[in-house]
Amino acid sequence: MGVGRSSQPPSSVNFAPSFDPAKPSVPISFPIKTLEELEQRTYFDSFHFPFNRASVPLPSYAIHGWQERKRKLLVCHDMAGGYLDDKWVQGNQNDGAYTIWHWYLMDVFVYFSHNLVTLPPPCWINTAHSHGVKELR
Secondary structure, three states: OOOOOOOOOOOOOOOOOOOOOOOOOOOEOOOEOOHHHHHHOHHHHOOOHHHHOOOOOOOHHHHHOHHHOOOOOEEEEOOOOOOOHHHEOOOOOOOOOOOOOOHHHOOEEEEOOOOOEOOOOHHHHHHHHHOOOEEEO
């Protein structure tokens, strides 16, 4: 142990307890961080996967009429690495956590999280689809 180093975590804010996606807990959204996780497809076997499926389909006008528009606007969400207040699949107490006011101007929405594979929380997919906006994963 070096000088000035402690065996304790620096703070409870930065210390993340071990996470086992196979065990039941409060459903959350989370990324795939390694090639091994991607290859093993453990995300799809996790307790959380069924809760992370969008329930709002993309309207047919957004699928078939998309090519007719000449202007295309892609908006990329990059909020401090992602999976903060929006990771809670069943919601949280922060009503104003993330707000996008002008969905009608967007054609494509990207949820970005600084991880190998970013899987958007269903709240973003459902909201995008309800406004006729495609989302990329």
